[in-house]
Amino acid sequence: MIFAAALINNTLDSQINNHFGRCRIFGIYNTETKAVSFIENPFYDLDEEAGCKTAEFLLQHKINFIIAGRFGIKTVSFFQQENIQMIIPENNQTFREILKLK
Amino acid sequence: MARTKKERLIERAPNFNGFKPFGVQNETKTKVLLYLEEYEAIKMCDYLLLSQAEAASRMNVSRPTVTRVYQSARRKIAKAMVEASIICIEGGHANIHTLWYKCPHCSIKFSILPEAPAMCPLCNSLEIEKID
Missing domain, CATH: 1.10.10 (Arc Repressor Mutant, subunit A)
Structure with missing residues (x-):
């Protein structure tokens, strides 16, 4: 399973970003290979549709889950259609804490 | 302030932005x-x-x-x-009419896939609550 998360900085100890489309850095974690990577979002400063374009961009990484503080209405619709589950942390957890990694 | 509108639930947003007429004489x-x-x-x-x-x-x-x-x-x-x-x-x-659930163990809210069993994606627990 592949988890993606909107982050504040490119480390495992980053908190999850409260925004999705306007987020610059995403973390990707593969539960099978245990690989962690960080990617830059080229669409973070679009005037409109940042969420939709970011969501499409993440699809290339074959994600199964996406973690962020909030998703816009069109983004929610997009992820529902692509069968990607959305996760919203309630407690300011970091990427490491949410995935329960050491 | 006017009476607040009740949120209308839609199944999904269209995946295009709208329509433009073509062949317009006086644009x-x-x-x-x-x-x-x-x-x-x-x-x-x-x-x-x-x-x-x-x-x-x-x-x-x-x-x-x-x-x-x-x-x-x-x-x-x-x-x-x-x-x-x-x-x-x-x-x-x-x-969007999404089914959101809450996992008290992981302190998260999450959406579920249609037709899939409702369980927490992080801890696989079935002890989850549906959010209205």
Whole structure:
């Protein structure tokens, strides 16, 4: 399973970003290979549709889950259609804490 | 402040932004803003041919509300057709009809896939609560 998360900085100890489309850095974690990577979002400063374009961009990484503080209405619709589950942390957890990694 | 509108639930947002007329003689570039719930009302009543009562139950609003939303949609589309305006499908007072659940162990809210069993994606626990 592949988890993606909107982050504040490119480390495992980053908190999850409260925004999705306007987020610059995403973390990707593969539960099978245990690989962690960080990617830059080229669409973070679009005037409109940042969420939709970011969501499409993440699809290339074959994600199964996406973690962020909030998703816009069109983004929610997009992820529902692509069968990607959305996760919203309630407690300011970091990427490491949410995935329960050491 | 006017009475706050109750959120209208839609199944999904359209995956395009709107319509533009082509071959326009005097291009005035006027714009009509079709709300997401109005698009949904047209989809349910004119495309899926549901009754307005059925549409109301799916949108989680009253039947008179659907009538008003639908009438507004028809009027806006008619205006765009007569005045050769661009139709932008955005805005309004809608939200996606998603099933959100909560896992108290992981302190997260999450959406579930249709047809899939409802369990926490992080800890696989089945002790989750549905959020209204």
